[in-house]
Amino acid sequence: MGEGAFRLTLVFQAARRLDRAHQTASTAAAALKDRADAGEPAALSVWGALHLQLAIVAARQNDAERAYREIEVARRAAERLGEDRNDYNTEFGPTNVALHEVAVAVELGDAGLALRTAATVDPSALSPERRGRYLIDIARAHGQRRNLAGAVEALTQAADVTPEQVAGHPLARGLVADLLRMDQSEDPDLRRLAERLGMR
Template identity: 45%
Template structure:
């Protein structure tokens, strides 16, 4: 029977089941590292990884399949990629080009797609293209993309995007003029979904790129509220990039524009309220307590005026989401008691798995701040069950897990240690 263990949120082989090629690769990395007199921690830091991750690579447990990461490791060690991972032998009948490295199962294919120009061939051909699918079918695909994003099914997000995004990019350039506004809107919604997905995967630079494209295509659609919704996605990317000044400027610019127009439609209120919540997040991360609470208060007033939970522009704005953000803001500011007082009264059952998972993660963080180890672990495990990437990619979640392990010491439970391993929280 094969032996396996949970590592980094996925089942990895151990012992005899390690792929010989991965083991050989790890041994080469280890030898080169040691020849240079570098520790695992030192090399891992230059790669933006943890020492535990590098340890798993060197033991062959953690495969390195992304070409960009393989190139980065080779560059750091001062060798060619071919020295780290030789291609097939000459007698194998396969060239290196015929056997490319596989990509991981999340958003790598999508990231590669947006690194090029999805419609360059159409431009060079002077606008000629194959027949376009009906707009209602494209619209259904965009709706499905958002559903997959909210559900955290990132492999399916990537698979759908690889087909849908180039098609929409071509359609906006080749469809009759009268149909292009709606196609630009569908393209903007697609880029908004991708930005949200990249944020959830902690791919902040890709989230910024896609949010910027969402802004541009929303403007071409003639829908200013979608422009503002795209700015919301950009703010989230800036926060993940720790560019709080840019995040504040982007949010404030959109808020000022909406207030100046005095939009009172439910859709406009949803966008405005969501932007105030994003600004509360920015202030909380900056430690600006009073400013963060003022923005929560403004969002709460808008939610009361709105009177219901809505999902305009896939923002899920409404009274419940405001309180979820109030919990997160309180935890970021160190007000664990306030966070628990608010959070334990919230019924988020009707919201997406993303929102439910975020609430549970923040409640876990609040319990951890109060040294409620059992309650914190329970919340974090429930968050992981609903939305695994929140635990695996969110720095605050990993910090809370690490703190729980340190506090528990030798009494740390198996469940806690396993969670810490899956979240890569044990540097």
């Protein structure tokens, strides 16, 4: 049930129903808390993953204090696990917590923190989908800093890892559209990326 709530939270976020996402994740996390507190690894994984989603929801609601509080809850759960796991396909563990810290910083417009955190992360053991989403966040951070080359490089890497995900992701496509408007020099790498995504 907790895993189902985790998936439903993602659906609500995609639909921009952030209040429903928060309600769903917080209710499921509360229901799992006793089992997580008891140290059951699968329960800890799902519980921690729910708190990561609560962090993203808070960041999208521009509540930085709550977002980073949820990141810390998830970090403590990951430290208790002591390793990256994939119970119920949550990919929860220390690495995924760091990736979500990058995502939270990007959502809150703190590109510097996002890129500093990203420099400490090795996501190679995670799924292609998770790595691709992480690279989109790195690209967004570079975009916030008006660093066209960095954004294009990260998006190109993301497209190499998960081409379908990047081609259809509204954040990736929106960033490419912004970069095209910003680019005065007709950057060939950006043009190639736009063509690859079917945007030229």
